[in-house]
Amino acid sequence: MTGPTDPATPTATSAPSAPEAREPAAGTPGHAPAPAPADGAPRTRSLRRIRRVLTAVAVLAAGAVAMAALDSGTRHGGLDPRSADPFGSxxxxxxxxxxxxxxxxxxxxxxxxxxxxxxxxxxxxxxxxxxxxxxxxxxxxxxxxxxxxxxxxxxxxxxxxxxxxxxxxxxxxxxxxxxxxxxxxxxxxxxxxxxxxxxxxxxxxxxxxxxxxxxxxxxxxxxxxxxxxxxxxxxxxxxxxxxxxxxxxxxxxxxxxxxxxxxxxxxxxxxxxxxxxxxxxxxxxxxxxxxPAGWSWALLQLFVAAVLAALWRARRLGPLVTEKLPVAIRASEATEGRARLYRKTDARDRAATVLRTATRERLAALLGVPHTQAHDPAALAPAVSARLTGEPRDVTALLFGTTPSDDAALVALADHLDALEREVRTS
Structure with missing residues (x-):
């Protein structure tokens, strides 16, 4: 069964390390492999950004130390004739x-x-x-x-x-x-x-x-x-x-x-x-x-400066966007990689939803059901049942059912969906 694709998940943007990942995707004749991205430029920008941050921190620390040193010259304690503090003399x-x-x-x-x-x-x-x-x-x-x-x-x-x-x-x-x-x-x-x-x-x-x-x-x-x-x-x-x-x-x-x-x-x-x-x-x-009082004020100023720098450098997270891949990746590798991620996180509900969604869309195209009704049980289930022969089956439960309870049930669901789609194609 051909691996489904998740329409809600953005395309991965990281370049694969395997050599075959640079081969042209199936169904794209004449497509030349894209060159591997140059890592030098992003790495150089990252190093420059880190150096700028470290430089700013060093300048702030030096300023705090200088202020504390200058301030310590006027702070000696209570009743001290060298102290300009309120309790100095x-x-x-x-x-x-x-x-x-x-x-x-x-x-x-x-x-x-x-x-x-x-x-x-x-x-x-x-x-x-x-x-x-x-x-x-x-x-x-x-x-x-x-x-x-x-x-x-x-x-x-x-x-x-x-x-x-x-x-x-x-x-x-x-x-x-x-x-x-x-x-x-x-x-x-x-x-x-x-x-x-x-x-x-x-x-x-x-x-x-x-x-x-x-x-x-x-x-x-x-x-x-x-x-x-x-x-x-x-x-x-x-x-x-x-x-x-x-x-x-x-x-x-x-x-x-x-x-x-x-x-x-x-x-x-x-x-x-x-x-x-x-x-x-x-x-x-x-x-x-x-x-000492001078160091306390210096540390407070350094903390405020660090917070302001963090707010200045912060990036607001926005919605997910689909990006073009820098290279062509085999569909089987993308499917296997996504499947391993689902399995690692025990995301059987997400995997079952992806399998059923892709199957419903393909069945709707085969049966002439409008795309807007591909996920409507009242429109899709009767059309699928009409093309089936043999013993009656609960098509609604198969295409719109509950989440599998374990990995074995998820594999069985994939097999049943694959069999259903083959039967509709050959009928």
Whole structure:
């Protein structure tokens, strides 16, 4: 039985590898074999496309790395005078520089102690983070330097070593209290963001208490040592942050507290100087918390660029179209190949439909049934039955029946259809 063709399936477009595939198809006399397609051009186009994609990815990656590197130069962390982040302190450092104050960043207690003197202001950004040894070093520097020391939000953990005689009195309940004292720096600055942190209490003489909240000051100025130095306890670091420096009298108060001497030593405690009990642990942070902010933004931009590139290069799938084959393929090979595909996917329903459809069309042509009625059981089945001899058969079930249950039933169906068509031809 001649293999049927599926009218709903587009013609294959891939060139066969077998030599006989280039022979002319049956029924096409004088047809010369088409030359094999040149694979060089498509392969060259594919390589060029891949190179363009790889180049674009490399450019995006290089740009992301460059942006992260440039961005990392301005991101150092909270209260860092080199950081332009909202929680950095670059703004106040620049204002101090304009007023002739030199800012030096140190990361160890010994560096901080060695840099102090009568003409320096020592700013300790995180006193509670210091270990016992580091607190002793800073305390010695406070007593001997003769300069000013500013401690940001020290709690009872560090007050006993760095400022004996002072204790914490609780949390501040007023965000922007009034000065409430005669300290020139406070009276000229007016209201400032010294609240939101800690308040202090002390019975030491000659102490100036400012910015009260809940009956206790959020700023204390204490005389220190016999050399005329002083210590400033500030319950909140808000007045030094970039995001809040321009609010109320924050800038004025920060500049006067840190700019009273020509040199400013900005002490950012490192991990080596940290107290194990108070140092932040990497175990408490997630993976994203450990990635620098610059790299996070760079990765996000790279991801967006990749999505846009994917959308740009995407191809919308349209309906199937029939294409001309580049070479002539034997009908038997096409039939066998399609049959193997049907068998591999257990598509007996599709195979049975193809067999019956092709048989109905050929029978309709033999019997003179219009092509539009070739798939109508009421028109085709009586015409076929009228040409048959012998025992009556259920032509409708054979030509329009159900799907075979297994491969053997499918083979039997093909045989019955073949026999039916031969009988009609010979009758």
């Amino acid at each position: 670059r703004a106040v450092a620049e204002l101090l520089k304009e007023r002739g104050v030199t800012t030096r960043v140190v990361t160890t207690a010994r560096e901080a102690a060695a840099a102090t003197g009568p003409r320096t202001t020592l700013l300790v950004t995180d006193p509670d983070r210091l270990g016992a040894t580091q607190r002793d070093v800073i305390r010695s520097a406070i007593d001997l330097s003769g300069g000013r020391t500013v401690l940001l939000a020290p709690s009872s953990h560090s007050l006993s070593d760095l400022s004996p005689g002072v204790r914490t009195a609780g949390d501040a309940t007023t965000d922007r209290p009034d000065p409430g004292c005669t300290l020139p720096a406070a009276t000229s600055a007016g209201r400032a963001d010294t609240g939101g942190g800690l308040t202090y209490a002390t019975a030491l003489p000659r102490t100036t208490a400012c910015y009260p909240s809940g009956g206790h000051p959020t700023l204390l100025v204490l005389p220190t040592g016999p050399t005329g130095g002083d210590t400033v306890l500030l319950g909140s670091e808000t007045i030094l942050l970039n995001e809040s420096l321009a609010d109320e009298g924050n800038a004025s108060l920060a500049l006067q507290l840190l700019g009273s001497r020509p040199d400013l030593v900005w002490y950012l405690p490192s991990l080596a100087d940290s107290d194990p009990d108070t140092a932040p642990s990497a175990e408490d942070k997630g993976l994203l918390d450990l990635i």
